[in-house]
Amino acid sequence: xxxxxxxxxxxxxxxxxxxxxxxxxxxxxxxxxxxxxxxxxxxxxxxxxxxxxxxxxxxxxxxxxxxxxxxxxxxxxxxxxxxxxxxxxxxxxxxxxxxxxxxxxxxxxxxxxxxxxxxxxxxxxxxxxxxxxxxxxxxxxxxxxxxxxxxxxxxxxxxxxxxxxxxxxxxxxxxxxxxxxxxxxxxxxxxxxxxxxxxxxxxxxxxxxxxxxxxxxxxxxxxxxxxxxxxxxxxxxxxxxxxxxxxxxxxxxxxxxxxxxxxxxxxxxxxxxxxxxxxxxxxxxxxxxxxxxxxx
Amino acid sequence: xxxxxxxxxxxxxxxxxxxxxxxxxxxxxxxxxxxxxxxxxxxxxxxxxxxxxxxxxxxxxxxxxxxxxxxxxxxxxxxxxxxxxxxxxxxxxxxxxxxxxxxxxxxxxxxxxxxxxxxxxxxxxxxxxxxxxxxxxxxxx
Numbered sequence: 001x002x003x004x005x006x007x008x009x010x011x012x013x014x015x016x017x018x019x020x021x022x023x024x025x026x027x028x029x030x031x032x033x034x035x036x037x038x039x040x041x042x043x044x045x046x047x048x049x050x051x052x053x054x055x056x057x058x059x060x061x062x063x064x065x066x067x068x069x070x071x072x073x074x075x076x077x078x079x080x081x082x083x084x085x086x087x088x089x090x091x092x093x094x095x096x097x098x099x100x101x102x103x104x105x106x107x108x109x110x111x112x113x114x115x116x117x118x119x120x121x122x123x124x125x126x127x128x129x130x131x132x133x134x135x136x137x138x139x140x141x142x143x144x145x146x147x148x149x150x151x152x153x154x155x156x157x158x159x160x161x162x163x164x165x166x167x168x169x170x171x172x173x174x175x176x177x178x179x180x181x182x183x184x185x186x187x188x189x190x191x192x193x194x195x196x197x198x199x200x201x202x203x204x205x206x207x208x209x210x211x212x213x214x215x216x217x218x219x220x221x222x223x224x225x226x227x228x229x230x231x232x233x234x235x236x237x238x239x240x241x242x243x244x245x246x247x248x249x250x251x252x253x254x255x256x257x258x259x260x261x262x263x264x265x266x267x268x269x270x271x272x273x274x275x276x277x278x279x280x281x282x283x284x285x286x287x288x289x290x291x292x293x294x295x296x
Numbered sequence: 297x298x299x300x301x302x303x304x305x306x307x308x309x310x311x312x313x314x315x316x317x318x319x320x321x322x323x324x325x326x327x328x329x330x331x332x333x334x335x336x337x338x339x340x341x342x343x344x345x346x347x348x349x350x351x352x353x354x355x356x357x358x359x360x361x362x363x364x365x366x367x368x369x370x371x372x373x374x375x376x377x378x379x380x381x382x383x384x385x386x387x388x389x390x391x392x393x394x395x396x397x398x399x400x401x402x403x404x405x406x407x408x409x410x411x412x413x414x415x416x417x418x419x420x421x422x423x424x425x426x427x428x429x430x431x432x433x434x435x436x437x
Contacts, residue, residue, distance in 0.1 A: 008336055056336060070318050073325045095325035098336035108335075130320065230319065284324040 008054050009037070009105060011097045012045040012079040013090040013282070014116050019124075026082040029075040037102045039109040042116055045079055045090070046105060054098060063096075072096070080282040087251075089124045091116055092282040119287050122223075127251045128286060129279035131217055131261065132229075133243035135206055136272050209271040210243045213264055220257055221247035225285045239274065246285040254280055 010029050018041050028034040028047030036043040052058060062068045076095045083090045099105045109116065218224035229241035249257045258277065265275040 054336075069322075073318070073321050076325050077321050092325075100335050104335045128324075130324075227323065278320055281324060 006051055007048040007101075008051050009046045009099045009101055010049050010054070010076075011093050011099060011105060012047075012076055013083070013092040014042050014044050014109065014120075015083060015088045015090045016120050016124075017041050017043045019089055021087045023086050023088065024082050026079050027075070028079050029072055034079050037105045037109075039106040040113065042109050042113060044105045044109060045083060046099075046102070047079075049098070059096065059098075077282070084127060084251075084280065084282050089120055089126075090282055091119045091123065091287050092284050123248065123283040123286055125250055125252070126222060126248050126283055126286070127254060127280035128283045129221075129247045129249050129254070129257055129261075129277065130281065131213075131243065131245050131247065132241055132276045132278075133210060133213060133268065133273045134239040134241050134276075136239050136274055206242060206271065206273070209268065209273060213268060213273070213275075214243060214245055216260065216264055217245060217247050217257075220253070220260055221249050223248040223286055227285070242273070246281075248283055248286045249280075251280065 010032075012028070012034070015036075017036070017038060023034075023036075023045075026034055029049055032047040032049065034045055034047045037046045053062065063072075073095055080090055080092050099108065214224070214226070225246045227244040227246065229244045247257070261275065261277045265277075268275050
């Protein structure tokens with residue numbers, strides 16, 4: 001990789017050259033060829049990018065374009081995934097890790113070698129799997145929707161409409177409005193209370209099911225990390241995400257983990273939970289300092 | 297060389313259609329605890345601010361849905377380092393949602409001759425008076 005003042009070097013991650021397989025040809029960011037920048041027994045997966053588009057001034061602005069952001073993220077992930085598929089052990093770096101050139105990268109590797117080796121030891125032979133669980137809008141949610149819709153005719157309905165049932169209520173309003181009206185304020189309030197209690201019971205059983213689910217998945221993982229579930233406002237769905245977990249699993253146990261997932265997915269359906277499995281991913285969630293990982 | 301077993305759950309394979317949504321990818325390539333930054337420093341704060349700006353840019357929920365974008369909701373770097381920013385952003389977004397809803401209700405109200413009270417149905421009681429005033433103002437103007 002020639003050093004040039006017109007280019008910067010994008011680093012995807014660092015791998016162990018002692019266990020490095022022949023990497024498949026894969027294009028990096030902007031279609032540039034990916035090469036290894038070696039230092040000792042470690043090497044960075046890297047490719048050159050035009051400085052004028054990627055320096056401190058240009059890049060932040062370009063990242064505001066969703067299409068650019070998406071292309072960079074997918075290219076970054078694509079290189080790391082190719083290395084993973086080839087059997088390499090890689091410490092994935094954060095997207096947009098940029099160096100002035102190969103010399104700077106070698107300097108970084110030399111400086112951080114001990115930490116990189118420790119991280120490599122933890123993720124050696126591993127891949128990351130993601131499991132998300134969403135709570136489908138079930139019969140209970142439907143009842144809450146009808147209640148909200150009925151209540152909307154009175155002041156009490158407005159006062160009580162905020163909160164978890166709100167979105168469901170709006171969704172169900174068209175069909176339910178007018179079908180059911182509260183005969184009196186007292187009766188209406190009593191019904192609201194029963195429905196709230198019912199929702200709370202449902203909530204507790206969902207929480208228990210999710211905790212059990214996570215524990216089962218984590219039991220077959222070397223480490224597990226919980227991320228904040230995606231909010232549903234922008235997923236545009238009434239289905240609420242209740243689990244967003246990442247699991248570090250031996251690569252040769254991927255099939256077993258997937259089988260466990262299938263088994264859990266069938267069982268979770270009874271609790272109204274829809275499960276989604278993604279992977280294998282590079283171990284993105286497991287390359288921080290050990291104390292930063294919430295290992296479960 | 298180790299080779300990964302090919303199974304039905306591999307990324308990009310059939311059977312898991314939403315597997316590689318942009319949100320999935322972004323939450324991973326942006327969400328990392330490791331701090332090995334390059335010597336060209338793209339300030340992480342900028343990336344955090346970027347998520348805020350993006351959220352405002354992607355005001356169109358349909359567009360965001362289409363692209364599978366809601367990753368800023370789930371970026372632990374955000375929740376860890378800039379809770380306040382996220383909270384503020386959350387409030388802004390909720391306001392935006394309310395405003396959009398209200399606007400569409402106003403539009404509906406104007407086309408079918410609905411009353412201001414009906415347009416404010418979804419909103420907390422406290423927010424109704426300004427809403428009604430604005431509705432009246434629009435009609436008077």
